[in-house]
Amino acid sequence: MSESYGDERANIVAETSAVDQLAVIPATFGAIAFVVGWAIVFRWISVTDTLAGIEYATLLSIGHLLAAAVLCAVGIFSTTGIVDTEPDDSTGLFTALAFGAIAFIGVGLTASQTLGTGATVWFPTSLVAAVLVAGVVLGVPEDLGVTLPVAAFELVVGLVVLTDVIGPSWVWSPNGFSASFVGPIAIAAFAMVGSLLCVWAGTNASKGFGSRGRELGAYALISTYAVALLAILALLIIFVVQNGLNQVLKGAQLWPFKLPFVLNGYGLQYDVNGIFPAIVGTVWLVVGAVVFAVPLAVGAAVYLTEYADQGRFTRIVETATNGLWSTPSIVYGLFAFAFLLPRIQNDVTLLTGQLVLGFMLLPLVLITSREALQNVPDEYRDASAALGVTQWQTIRSVVLPAAIPGVLTGIILGIGRIAGETAPILLVLVREPFSASTPSVLGSFHFTATAPFITNDALLGPATALPYQLFAVITAGVGASQEFGWGTALVLLCVVMFFYAIGITTRIYFRKKLRQ
Amino acid sequence: MSGASTTQAVSRSVAELDWSARIAGLVGALSLLAAFAAFIVRPGAVVFPAAVFAAVALYGWFTYQAETARSLTFLATASTLVILGVITVYLFVQAVPIARRMGASLLTSSTWDVHANRYGLATMMWGTLITTIIATLVSAPLGVAGAVFISEIAPKSVREAVKPAIELLAGIPSIVYGFIGFVVLNSYMMDLFRLPTTGSLFIVGLVIGVMALPTVISVSEDALNAVPNAMKDGSVALGSTDWQTTKSVSIPAAISGISAAVILGVGRALGETMAATVILANVTTLPEPLYDVFGNTITLTSAIASQYGVAAGRPMQLSALFAAGVVLFIVVLALSIVSQTIERRMQQTLGGEQ
Structure with missing residues (x-):
């Protein structure tokens, strides 16, 4: 306006x-x-x-x-x-009170600190000064x-x-x-x-x-x-870039392409120690969390919006979802430590990390997917129903496709959030933060004769991740490795900002489209 | 929907099905329950009931797709409740031993004595309280001012650039803030404010406040934006300036949304872990005197993150860390419910005909 x-x-x-x-x-x-x-x-x-x-x-x-x-x-x-x-x-009262407060602080500090008077003197003095100033300004x-x-x-x-x-x-x-x-x-x-x-x-x-x-x-x-x-x-942001860029570009060249800090592991065999295992670890964590959480979240959003009567049940689920959404990440970590860790190998594993991040991703995606489904105009559903299409067919062919941009945006923003989380995986993921080798999840599936018939050493073994690595730099004591920390911070920032930027851009784009 | 009508609806939909579908549904439900029970009791055996469930779901998908889809989405919905339930149960169960040992003094005692095996949470709760207050003092006024700038003052072109930028900044991982605080701010404070040790509650509160700022701005801005234009235009038509309109119409109308944003920020500040852990030295004693915000102590979150390793061999200390988690969980859950109630009320007030 x-x-x-x-x-x-x-x-x-x-x-x-x-x-x-x-x-x-x-x-x-x-x-x-x-x-x-x-x-x-x-x-x-x-x-x-x-x-x-x-x-x-x-x-x-x-x-x-x-x-x-x-x-x-x-x-x-x-x-x-x-x-x-x-x-x-x-x-005006607000201005008068503001000046009164400034007078109170000024006179109070002078009386108590410079003149060294006790609380019985400086407090009444500064109060009188404050009231006087406020009164005069008001008058x-x-x-x-x-x-x-x-x-x-x-x-x-x-x-x-x-x-x-x-x-x-x-x-x-x-x-x-x-x-x-x-x-x-x-x-x-x-x-x-x-x-x-x-x-x-x-x-x-x-x-x-x-x-x-x-x-x-x-x-x-x-x-x-x-x-x-x-x-x-x-x-x-400039500060992080300025401090980290040197480390990230150490030994880099365009042709043949080399970016050792990003593409190397950490060990004696490398001339430049790198963070590739952590990047791969973060990628697998995100993939696992998405595979686990997105079907659940989208399914729940469909049920809540399309099937359930709006009433007590939906409100309870909503409250629970919002509660999960605001639960501190370290509490998820504790929960995974108490519940998941003893049940999966009784040791730190990539799978536990994926599951706990999935638990965190679930409410994020659920809330945004629900919003996206609610934003699908009722005319779409009515028109489909008027053609004699069943409810499930309508959901599958009309409602879900219309809501996909919103759901995708939610997933992308959620990924940005969990990719940078350290606290939940702190207790359950890592044995050796500075790792030389990358977990090869796809190549590690093995079939066995006994239950559970299929195992994966990479999934059931420890891994590392970008945010954890940054934390490890700090706890290991800085000094020589501070450069390494700045480099890690920059890469982490780029990864997270990348997801956020895509998520926000698609949201703006589709909102504009909706409004037309 | 009330419990009675839920039962009715379920029985009605069951009555519509034929026999094979009913049996499949029953088998599916039982196998899922068995899988859950197996994961709790004997995780190795989870593969059998899970395989049965998958088979039933596949059969259902190809024969009764609509019903299967409905049941599966219902199960997904129920899973959110189950997850919250399991989190609650496991946190509380783990915290029981220390609660038994310490009684009410768990919350009031400031001892953290490994040798006597006695742990109280008062120190951590104090640290969390102080950092949260400082963070809120930073993020609430500045957040609301930022929201007013974006939604009421900035020209359209600036708004369209600044709003996404602020949302982008909300994504900076907390460990990056923590790293900056640890490397730069700690030495800055020792240098310029002559602090005796690295880390202080003040710096943690400041960093967390700045961290929560984009979220508070973004959510308050949404609330200000939701105020119907008709209300603002009415005020301007009566001869008010834009600022008077903002002050007397927009902000009061959006006040519940703004308070929800502030509460959200408080929740974020309470639960923030990494920045507090790496900036503080995590000493388990109260600052002396209590109000020394430049003192070095510990928060609920940083206690968990910094002590879980040393607590591994001491069940009681580990249990105390879980008790810290319980305190956090309850407070944040309560805040979340309060902010939702406020938000719902705002929708009722502003949701009328526009």
Whole structure:
């Protein structure tokens, strides 16, 4: 809906005032300080590094002070009527409470840590300060209530950093916590909190306060956060790629094709140790889980959607399925350890791993298949029934084919999930995580004269898997093998992301098709 | 359907069948039961009844396909109940010895003493509680804000790119997060926050919170998206800004879906194993003082994952680990039921004529 109204409103509110020009300054400072704060946290820059001969700490504090001054001016211009704004009479309860909370924390920390007062002094003091701040913000018109508290915060923060009260060498070790807080982290935290406040107050003021100002302020705040979140999650992936790529490409060449890390085993005979056995192990785990779980899940989904009356029975099954879906993976592992392991060879086996992952896959596929079947329009079933086709024929030839894309999507996403799981197979799959040989499941079937008449040493023997191997790198103690771990992490990430990407793409494609 | 009508329906469908089908059905059902019983008691013998069942199913498929299909899908449905039942039974049975030995102090005692053979879960429960609280403080507000951004603020083109990207990020395996936490964050915290040991509840909570974030965003976004456009348009038509509409119409209307998403995130955080196991040093003592979130302790999940190996020769310790599993299982199941109830209520409120 927002798209259709946005343009027209922009036409109505076209005039600009001096306030928007001025308010851009704190908003811009906020955006810059936010990035600088993160850069300090990520240690890309240090607070003592210099830009144009001035330390970042000093630059930031000057920015804080500048923002404080400008916001103060904006508030005063607006309230004295020098510029035209449309503030509400009160600032609003939520904003007042937020500023009260900031005052509580600030005064509380100063009183208890800097002045060293006991709880009987600092608690009432900071409570009074909080109530005072909240009351004042609530009482004054919106233009003052938005700008002045932020300006006050910026002023205090700027002065504290500029006068070196909290400088790069400052350390605070609070009582009762193992951690110490050092100056650079405090400066970065000030920069981030201050910058968010500045972005909010600046954008709010630039629209002349009022409901439109609040809208822009909130949108700017949330958008800043969203961009930061996406950037951090993207950095996470880039970080893994950056660290793992060297290892994955070690000794690789295009012609004749060689990718030793991916295609070798782990042992003395290899010049580059690789993870091929783990990849094959993961593939077999997934294949086994799919063979076990998908028929059950799809069958159950068909029964629940097509045959069962919607009532208590279906609701119980639904609750059970959702319960299975949310059961922690380590609980599946424990269950397999207690139930499956003693019954299958009484030892770690590939088959047990496949079964336990199948148990996990079952609810994932069941829920998505059910959704897919429910999304098949009833007209299809009615039309088929009207032609005299029996219920089973209808399900087989009309309903199931129509639901196949949804079912497939569910299976693919489920595979992505279980392929990366470590906890369930932790207790039941592996004897030697760094293995030289790959399990050859297809070649190991043997017929015997006694029950169970058919055996498979590969299925009934231990295997290894990608996520387990990564875990083993960690427990074995890093150091020399850390590179190996990054490589494994990258390959695992690629495998899982591959399944997710296919699953999500097909889902988007078929949803679009359905809507046409 | 109620029990009586189920019986009626079954007897009606049985009455419609001829004799050979009835016998086949009976043989199939008995052989399946026998196979299940054999797997529990004597797994080696499971092949015989299983073969009989397969033969009956094949016979049924070629003679009475419709009935066979119906029975097989019913069996598949029943299997989900059976699986949940078997998981419950086996977890509880394994946890009985330690519950007998410790009584109520199993949940309140913080001793984890291998020599005295006494194990209490209080330390692990505290660790899980703290990490879950931190993770929820991270994932709930940020998750809802992210959902508001995607569904209400972002332009259409951005939304269509960001939503799948977020779903993709939900797939990053937890062991990868754990590896990053172990290699990078632990040394970062020791370096910059001067922690005395590697690993802290704070970092685990933070990592788990970030890990749960995409799920919370994605599910809350679905809830916000499910709010009928008519409601939003009505608000805008009355002169509200988009933000006022979001704040006063969309979020309140979707609040049950959003809370279901948050509960889902809490469940994820509770059950998260690998990140906690590899980041924490898994010491079985409570942090001193209790509220020291930078302290190093253990969670229910990491206790299981880090101790099952050493517990192999000590039945009581193993039983205590199963008790930890039971606690996790019950809490997560309860959360799942609560979130389903909330979601069902949302469907009733929003499911009216649009």
